[in-house]
Amino acid sequence: MKLQISVQLKPGILDPEAREIQASLQRLGHTQVDTLTVAKAYVLEFDPKKVSETEAWSCAQQIAAEHLANPVAQNFQIDRVGAAEEEA
Template sequence: MASVGSPDSSEFEVVVQLKPEVLDPEARAIQETLARIGYDGVRSVQVSKRYILTVDDKSGQGAALVESVAREFLANPVSETFQVRKL
C-alpha cells in the first residue's frame, strides 16, 4: 500500500449517520442534557461517525473503492446514510 501523502494515495472522509426517521437516543440524551444545563438555543443534535481512509489511488478508482467500503462495511443501509468526500 502507498504511504500517506504519496502521489499514489488519496485520503477520503466517510461520515455515517442515522437516517432522519430513525430514533437516535444518544442525540436525544445530549440535547436534553444541554437544555437542562442552560443551552436552550440548541434545537437539534445529530450524532455521526467519521472515518478517514487512505487508499491506493494509482488507478484513479479511490473514490469508488471508498464508496464500496462505506456501503458494504461502514454503514448499515437499513438505518444509516453515508457521505464520502475526498480530502
C-alpha cells in the same frame, strides 16, 4: 488523499445517544441547537501515487455502501478531508 465516511442513523429512527446529549446541552443553556445528530466517521487514506482520485472515491463509495453503513437504518456521506495539509 483522505476521504472521510460519516455514517448516521436515518432521520426518524430513535437515536437515544443523540437525544441524551442534546437534552444535557439544553439543560446547560445551549437552547439554540435545534437538532443534534451523532455520526461515526471513518477516514480512509489513499496513496496518490498508486490510486487515482476517481478510484479512491469509487472505493470509498463501495466500502461505505456495502459495509460501513447498514442501508436498512443508516445513511452515509463521503467528504474529502485534510486537503489543506496535503498542499502544505
